[in-house]
Amino acid sequence: MSKSIALFSGNANPGLAGVMAHHLDVSLGRIKLGRFSDGEIQVEIGENVRGADAYIVQSTCTPVNDSLMEMLIMADALRRSSAGSVTAVIPYYGYARQDRKVAGRTPITAKLVADLISTAQITRVVTIDLHAGQIQGFFNIPVDNLYAMPVLLNEVRQLGLTDPVMVSPDAGGVERARAYAKRLDANLAIIDKRRERANVSEVMHIIGDVKGRDCVLLDDMIDTAGTLTNAARALHEQGARSVFAAATHAVLSGPAVGRIIDSPLSQVIVTDTIPLREEARGSSRFRVASVGPLLGEAVRRIHNSDSISSLFV
Secondary structure, three states, X not given: OOOOEEEEEOOXXXXXXXXXXXXXXXXXXXXXXXEOOOOOXXXXXXXXXXXXXXXXXXXXXXXXXXXXXXXXXXXXXXXXXXXXXXXXXXXXXXXXXXXXXXXXXXXXXXXXXXXHHHHOOOOEEEEEOOOOHHHHHHOOOOEEEEOOHHHHHHHHHHOOOOOOEEEEOOHHHHHXXXXXXXXXXOEEEXXXXXXXXXXXXXXXXXXXXXXXXXXXEEEEEEOOOHHHHHHHXXXXXXXXXXXXXXXXXXXXXXXXXXXXXXXXXXXXXXXXXXXXXXXXXXXXXXXXXXXHHHHHHHHHHHHOOOOOHHHHO
C-alpha cells in the first residue's frame, strides 16, 4: 500500500499551501499552532500521520526567526508522531545571502540554518531560486532547488511586449537574464554599477541597446528595491519606452514599496513565495503569479519517485 501525502502549513504562507493542496487534490493537514504566555511556539498535530510522507510548507520570511523555529518544531512534532518522512517545502530560504564570510569574524548563517534543518531530522528540502545555488552543498540531505522561470516567463509573455529586452540589474544576474532572453527570443542588456571614487554616488553604465525598447529587469529577489529602482531610472534616462520588473521573492523590506511606486517601473511581477506586504496589495504596480501549482507538482513527483528536472526542460 502506497504512503499518503500529509500536507501541513505553517503561519508564514498559508495561501500558497492552499494552492498546493488544491493542485494535489488533498486537504491541508489539521495542526494547532499557538504560543505559550512567554512567547514559546506550541505545535500539536491534529491527525494521524503514522507512516505518511509529511510535507511542511513554510517560507522563512518575516518574521524570519519565528518562521524558522515554527518549521523546526513542526518537523519535530511530525517525527515524534511517526511520520514516514518529513519534507520541508521552503519557497523562500531565509538567511541565504549569508552564504560566505564577507569579513573577518562573521558567520555563514545559511550553513547554520542547513544544520538546524538536518538536526530536526527533516529528510528533504524543496525550495525555489536559492540566492546562491551552492547552498545546496551545505546540506547532507537531498535538496530540490526549483526555478520560478516557467511561472515568470508566462507572466512576461502576457505583457505582450514587442521586441523586449531582458535586463540584468548587476553583473551577477547575467546568466538569469540570458536564460530568459533565450526563451523569449529577446535581446539582452546589463547594468554595470561603478563607484568611481569614495563618497561619490554610483554611476550606471548600460551595456546593450535599450532606446525605444520595452525592458524587463530580472532578479531573484527584491529587498529594499534600491538597486531595482535605480536601474529602472537609468533605463528610463537612456530612452527605454517602458520598464517592467520580474522577481521571484518579494521581500520588500523597509522603503521598498514606496520606492517602487515612485519609480518609472510600469509593473513589478513577483511570485507568492512570500506573501505580498499589505501596502503593496492595493497597488496596481504589483502583479503576483502563484508558484503553488509548480510546488504541488514537485511534491507529487517526489511522492511518486518521478523526475523533477523534466519540469524545466
